[in-house]
Amino acid sequence: MTPKLILIEGLPGSGKTTTAALVQELLKEKNISARLFLEGNLDHPADYDGVSCFEEHEFAELQSCFYKYKDFLNDHIIRQDGRCFLEYRKLQQKAGTEFPDELLKAIVQKDIYEIPLDDNRKLITEKWRKFAAEAADGQDTYIFDCCFIQNPVTAGMIKYGADRETVTSYVTELAAIIEPLQPLLIYVTQNDIDRSFKKAVRERPIEWSQGFFEYYTNQGYGARHQYSGIEGTLQVLKARQQLEAEIYSSLTIAKHKADNSAFDNEGYRQRVSEILNVFFNTAHQPD
CATH class of the missing domain: 3.40.50.300 (P-loop containing nucleotide triphosphate hydrolases)
Structure with missing residues (x-):
């Protein structure tokens, strides 16, 4: 077996x-x-590790609060089963120091283990x-x-x-x-x-x-x-x-x-x- x-x-x-x-x-x-x-x-x-989950309206609000990064966020969102998933740890690795702390803090609040x-x-x-x-x-x-x-x-x-x-x-x-x-x-x-x-x-x-x-x-x-x-x-x-x-x-x-x-x-x-x-x-x- x-x-x-x-x-x-x-x-x-x-x-x-x-x-x-x-x-x-x-x-x-x-x-x-x-x-x-x-x-x-x-x-x-x-x-899930380093992944946040948003409802559509929550993701729209995130984009509104961080308008400068709207396109960046939209390019990396994964829409599945009516939800928006953001693999932020992978994004950190990709963006490096260009990933702002205030944006990370907002995203982490919706981490699947938070x-x-x-x-x-x-x-x-x-x-x-x-x-x-x-x-x-x-x-x-x-x-x-x-x-x-x-x-x-x-x-x-x-x-x-x-x-x-x-x-x-x-x-x-x-x-x-x-x-x-x-x-x-x-x-x-x-x-x-x-x-x-x-x-x-x-x-x-x-x-x-x-x-x-x-x-x-x-x-x-x-x-x-x-x-x-x-x-x-x-x-x-x-x-x-x-x-x-x-x-x-x-x-x-x-x-x-x-x-x-x-x-x-x-x-x-x-x-x-x-x-x-x-x-x-x-x-x-x-x-």
Whole structure:
């Protein structure tokens, strides 16, 4: 059995990106060509990154406010399903320093991960449906890094402080959409969140950690509990871990946990290889 979608999930610092790349490598050894999409990919087939969505009247208002850039905006708008999509991260790369900060600020306010949760969920599920339909007719196997559970939990719990039922139903809806693709979920675990997250903080740029702390403590769940700094962020991550464990248990798609607590490359490679072998060589059953 060859799944058309392999999903890699886990908390920040757990080793998701490493796992996703490892899965692609192991599939290559099985002579299976797989397309890997990491977090932040601007061409993601099922998710949005650096994309804003406007109603027609909202886009007209944006053009009116920034009349000098009216033609530029109109040349790059993507009209689809009665909405206007603007891939502003791609435009930034194209325009460079000529892309004004005030225009970017106005566009980012309508980023698909900044709009209300119900609107976000509608747009995201629509894109997943289109992806699932196209992938079902194709031959490619896709590997997605952290957009299946992480994004609904981040948008729902972290940003908006949504309740467990709302966030869980969001992920459950995505799971139903991709079921025809015979997906496999690999959830990367760590037995010590403090250690793994602080390791990530040490190894990544300070801009990443500062932005992460602010995002996790200045809104939604973190703000409601008045958390701050790295210790407050860890409290939010522990709450997120609990919610994701509940979501994982509720899912009926094929799933396996991969313990990466030791950060032992060879041992971890063997574990991931075993997961893939079990799934490819037997009828898959949720663990």
